[in-house]
Amino acid sequence: MSAAPFPNTARVDAFDKVRGAARYGADRSPPGMLHAALATATIGKGRIESIDTSAARAVPGVRLVLTHEDLASEIKPAGYLMAGGYASNGLQPMIAPEIAWRGQPIAIVVADTLPAAIEAAALVRASFAVEPIAVELSAEGTQTVVQSESQLPKPMYEDIVAGDADKAFAEAAVQVDAVFTTPAQHQNPIELVGTVAEWKDGTLIIHEGTQNAEAMRHGLARQLGLTPEQVQIVSPYCGGGFGQKNSLQIYTPLAAVAARRVDRPVKLVVPRAAVFHNSSFRPASRHRFRLGADKSGKLIAAIHETDSQSSRHDLFPTLYAETTGHMYAIDNFRGRERLVRTDTQAPGYMRAPFEHVAAFTMESCIDEMAYALGKDPVALRLANDAYADPISKKPFSSRHLAECLTRGAAMFGWDKRQMAPGSMRAPDGTQIGWGVAAGSYKAATAPAIARLTLTDQGRAIINVGVHEMGQGIRTALSNVVAAKLGIAPELVEAEIGVTGASPQHLTAGSWGTATAVPAASEAADAMLKALAELGQSDAAGRKPAELLKAAGRPSLSVEIRRKAPGHPDQIFGRLASGLPSAMGPAYPEYVSFSYIAHFVEVRIEPGTRRIRVPRVVSVVDCGRVVSPRTATSQVQGGVVWGIGAALREASEVDPRFGGFLNADIAEYVVPVNADIGSIEVGFIDKPDPRLNEVGVKGLGEVVMVGVAPAIANAIFHATGKRLRDLPIRIEHVLDKGDL
Amino acid sequence: MEDQQPRPPAHRFGGELTRREVVAAAGAVPLAAMLPTAAAAQSHLAGRTGHNEATVTVRTVINGTPRHLELDPRASLLDVLREQLALTGAKKGCDHGQCGACTVHIDGRRVVSCLTPAVQTDGAEVTTIEGIAPDDQLHPMQQAFIDHDALQCGYCTPGQIMAAIACVQEGHATSREQIREYMSGNICRCGAYVGIVAAIEDAAPKMRRA
Numbered sequence: 008m009s010a011a012p013f014p015n016t017a018r019v020d021a022f023d024k025v026r027g028a029a030r031y032g033a034d035r036s037p038p039g040m041l042h043a044a045l046a047t048a049t050i051g052k053g054r055i056e057s058i059d060t061s062a063a064r065a066v067p068g069v070r071l072v073l074t075h076e077d078l079a080s081e082i083k084p085a086g087y088l089m090a091g092g093y094a095s096n097g098l099q100p101m102i103a104p105e106i107a108w109r110g111q112p113i114a115i116v117v118a119d120t121l122p123a124a125i126e127a128a129a130l131v132r133a134s135f136a137v138e139p140i141a142v143e144l145s146a147e148g149t150q151t152v153v154q155s156e157s158q159l160p161k162p163m164y165e166d167i168v169a170g171d172a173d174k175a176f177a178e179a180a181v182q183v184d185a186v187f188t189t190p191a192q193h194q195n196p197i198e199l200v201g202t203v204a205e206w207k208d209g210t211l212i213i214h215e216g217t218q219n220a221e222a223m224r225h226g227l228a229r230q231l232g233l234t235p236e237q238v239q240i241v242s243p244y245c246g247g248g249f250g251q252k253n254s255l256q257i258y259t260p261l262a263a264v265a266a267r268r269v270d271r272p273v274k275l276v277v278p279r280a281a282v283f284h285n286s287s288f289r290p291a292s293r294h295r296f297r298l299g300a301d302k303s304g305k306l307i308a309a310i311h312e313t314d315s316q317s318s319r320h321d322l323f324p325t326l327y328a329e330t331t332g333h334m335y336a337i338d339n340f341r342g343r344e345r346l347v348r349t350d351t352q353a354p355g356y357m358r359a360p361f362e363h364v365a366a367f368t369m370e371s372c373i374d375e376m377a378y379a380l381g382k383d384p385v386a387l388r389l390a391n392d393a394y395a396d397p398i399s400k401k402p403f404s405s406r407h408l409a410e411c412l413t414r415g416a417a418m419f420g421w422d423k424r425q426m427a428p429g430s431m432r433a434p435d436g437t438q439i440g441w442g443v444a445a446g447s448y449k450a451a452t453a454p455a456i457a458r459l460t461l462t463d464q465g466r467a468i469i470n471v472g473v474h475e476m477g478q479g480i481r482t483a484l485s486n487v488v489a490a491k492l493g494i495a496p497e498l499v500e501a502e503i504g505v506t507g508a509s510p511q512h513l514t515a516g517s518w519g520t521a522t523a524v525p526a527a528s529e530a531a532d533a534m535l536k537a538l539a540e541l542g543q544s545d546a547a548g549r550k551p552a553e554l555l556k557a558a559g560r561p562s563l564s565v566e567i568r569r570k571a572p573g574h575p576d577q578i579f580g581r582l583a584s585g586l587p588s589a590m591g592p593a594y595p596e597y598v599s600f601s602y603i604a605h606f607v608e609v610r611i612e613p614g615t616r617r618i619r620v621p622r623v624v625s626v627v628d629c630g631r632v633v634s635p636r637t638a639t640s641q642v643q644g645g646v647v648w649g650i651g652a653a654l655r656e657a658s659e660v661d662p663r664f665g666g667f668l669n670a671d672i673a674e675y676v677v678p679v680n681a682d683i684g685s686i687e688v689g690f691i692d693k694p695d696p697r698l699n700e701v702g703v704k705g706l707g708e709v710v711m712v713g714v715a716p717a718i719a720n721a722i723f724h725a726t727g728k729r730l731r732d733l734p735i736r737i738e739h740v741l742d743k744g745d746l
Numbered sequence: 747m748e749d750q751q752p753r754p755p756a757h758r759f760g761g762e763l764t765r766r767e768v769v770a771a772a773g774a775v776p777l778a779a780m781l782p783t784a785a786a787a788q789s790h791l792a793g794r795t796g797h798n799e800a801t802v803t804v805r806t807v808i809n810g811t812p813r814h815l816e817l818d819p820r821a822s823l824l825d826v827l828r829e830q831l832a833l834t835g836a837k838k839g840c841d842h843g844q845c846g847a848c849t850v851h852i853d854g855r856r857v858v859s860c861l862t863p864a865v866q867t868d869g870a871e872v873t874t875i876e877g878i879a880p881d882d883q884l885h886p887m888q889q890a891f892i893d894h895d896a897l898q899c900g901y902c903t904p905g906q907i908m909a910a911i912a913c914v915q916e917g918h919a920t921s922r923e924q925i926r927e928y929m930s931g932n933i934c935r936c937g938a939y940v941g942i943v944a945a946i947e948d949a950a951p952k953m954r955r956a
Binding site: 017018020021022023024025026027028029030031033034036042067120121122123126195196197198199201244245246247248249276278279476477478479636637639640641643644645646647648671672673677678679680681682683685686 | 800818820821825828829832834835836837838839840841842844845847874875876879884888889891892893895897898899900901902903904907925926927929930931932933934935936937938939940941942943
């Protein structure tokens with residue numbers, strides 16, 4: 008039975024966060040700690056011929072300088088996260104002279120103070136043998152791999168096919184055929200990647216914000232020849248992840264080895280420019296999307312072909328068609344994905360990694376199709392709603408996209424919209440456009456072990472595998488456990504993000520809530536059962552703490568393990584070894600997605616042609632909402648991300664020398680407060696009991712999906728211009744066209 | 747000295763600094779506590795800089811407490827607050843004055859502490875997030891940030907709140923548009939801007955009354 012709607016409680020860790028009292032990784036300063044800084048490669052690719060650290064060593068306060076010449080036998084590669092390993096790159100820098108990308112670390116300096124370390128790192132001199140590079144999708148020298156023909160695991164990375172899309176498209180009465188490009192982007196959480204590495208009696212303790220403490224632990228053990236029990240990761244708070252912190256970073260083993268060498272704790276806070284070049288990023292991509300409909304407006308064919316940037320050393324697999332193939336009732340679909348190897352660090356996941364991009368292509372084409380058919384874009388989507396998964400023919404576990412669209416349309420006032428582009432204009436000449444787009448994101452589930460402890464003082468401690476990156480999971484856990492036990496949410500404490508007890512599986516892919524919350528809920532059920540077994544005769548109506556006291560028990564603990572439908576039992580072994588173990592969207596008996604509809608108003612100023620987004624309405628189907636207040640914030644945040652992706656963010660590459668040119672957050676432009684207007688949020692809040700007993704799907708990623716095409720569609724409505732390259736900037740709307 | 751340190755969160759797992767960490771990290775001590783620990787403090791500083799003669803003596807007031815600091819002239823105020831004084835509320839997000847996560851007040855004016863040489867605070871009063879409300883009480887702006895959920899990951903939050911308080915005190919919180927403009931030096935990557943604007947609108951009249 009699904010839980011009742013949850014109350015609008017405050018974020019449980021907000022009290023600490025507003026006082027600056029929440030401790031993030033680099034806030035730690037153990038006694039005797041020293042500071043580290045990195046020197047990085049100044050070429051795009053090649054080999055270190057010689058390296059001179061004498062000037063660096065001469066800086067007062069410098070204790071240690073390490074290069075590849077010191078570390079070849081001391082650090083082993085941790086393996087790539089998407090190839091059975093643990094790290095954001097399979098290639099570990101500084102264990103060989105080869106340079107695979109610009110900005111790769113070539114030395115780590117440890118000094119008494121941070122200024123000394125920074126000064127010394129700048130004095131490391133290297134000479135390189137330089138090799139030619141290819142860093143852009145279209146550059147000469149890249150290598151293209153057809154994903155379905157590669158060594159990547161099948162069926163996960165097969166082409167997605169239903170019916171005969173090419174034939175159906177060729178015969179379609181109305182056709183849309185368009186090419187889209189999206190740029191490389193960087194996640195840029197405000198917390199820099201930072202590590203405090205400390206050795207205690209042969210045990211390595213790492214304080215670092217992460218979404219994946221278990222992978223860090225096992226990866227470091229593999230790299231440094233330790234047992235996993237000899238590594239502890241402490242990450243109670245992560246200052247934003249967005250995919251960047253989903254694996255072991257290449258810097259962490261460097262700090263660990265440095266700390267071991269100097270026999271003191273070492274803090275390494277990586278400057279943002281270095282993070283741009285050594286942590287992951289959203290790959291640049293190019294898409295051809297074809298959409299066919301009959302004259303009545305029934306969509307009959309879609310073909311989605313993609314090229315997505317990868318690295319030379321690791322293949323970052325893509326799932327763009329997983330979004331577009333399952334979205335509408337289109338019987339004939341073909342998705343084919345290619346990977347283009349370039350000379351960069353491995354790209355990786357960034358919020359709604361494929362879904363945001365895929366939705367931009369498909370939802371732009373749907374809008375174009377609506378205009379080609381002369382149909383309202385909301386009505387066209389409703390007319391092509393799917394009642395079963397068009398690829399597998401299985402049912403959806405739940406799907407309320409139509410209600411998202413109709414409720415959002417009502418909240419926005421969509422019925423006042425006139426279809427014709429350029430039909431709305433402010434008295435000062437500002438062009439106004441209203442756009443809509445939908446989004447989906449897989450509802451995945453990872454296995455979890457949950458331990459719940461109750462004390463006779465009334466506190467409940469839930470230990471489960473999940474990380475708090477701001478999504479509000481502590482609050483969701485508190486709400487669920489509190490509701491079950493009949494205690495106040497503030498009495499529930501979540502022990503998460505720290506290794507040693509429950510495995511701290513990767514928190515990503517919007518599976519955190521649907522993984523940890525049902526597990527916590529089951530643990531609470533087990534606790535209620537255990538309390539009943541204490542044998543107190545008048546148990547009904549008494550608080551759990553009273554029952555414990557009456558039974559003379561200071562505390563009581565229970566543990567449950569939970570896996571997704573269709574997970575084999577061996578999945579717990581995988582979970583324990585720190586490997587990604589999530590399942591979905593396809594389950595044995597159904598297919599699961601969360602859904603959203605975004606309605607956007609854009610205003611294009613007459614003189615500057617500045618594109619503004621004063622108003623957004625977003626309505627979400629994420630199953631049951633377990634923490635209404637933090638969920639609302641997540642939707643608003645996802646919309647801000649969509650605005651950034653649509654209008655601002657691009658990591659500019661240098662085709663001559665490699666690397667990213669705008670490697671700081673003044674030049675990599677993210678939305679600021681003045682860019683954001685009203686964001687109104689609605690929740691369907693219907694539980695999905697087939698997926699889990701709490702009825703939760705996922706929220707953190709779907710919230711961004713569809714914002715960019717809603718904006719692009721609104722710009723079309725304002726200007727008559729169909730813009731298919733992100734980000735859309737002033738220069739793309741300078742020409743006012745015929746309107 | 748005891749009273750000058752931020753009170754560790756009482757109950758968050760892994761969230762508290764140990765007493766040992768706080769003492770070890772404090773490379774400088776308040777004047778009142780200077781005498782008994784002077785020798786220890788001096789040797790500690792020498793160890794940290796490697797060349798003691800290059801330090802600069804600075805007298806400043808931090809969160810109401812007079813401080814006598816021996817500073818590396820290269821050190822930013824942010825790094826001194828975080829690494830020497832264990833005041834880790836101010837955060838490093840860019841070290842370039844681009845994100846605002848390190849915002850503190852100097853003589854009541856908001857500054858990015860990462861671009862402020864620490865030696866520049868000689869004779870000045872510095873206020874950090876740890877110093878805006880006594881003990882476990884909350885400043886009206888802090889309460890408003892909780893009430894409007896004006897945060898997610900919390901990393902930029904201390905800087906947002908310091909900027910928000912200054913924004914109100916400057917008289918730049920008279921409309922939503924003005925708040926948005928004057929709060930645009932503080933990036934919230936989680937995108938909590940709707941809540942931040944609402945929180946400032948809520949707290950501004952309460953601050954004026956207080």
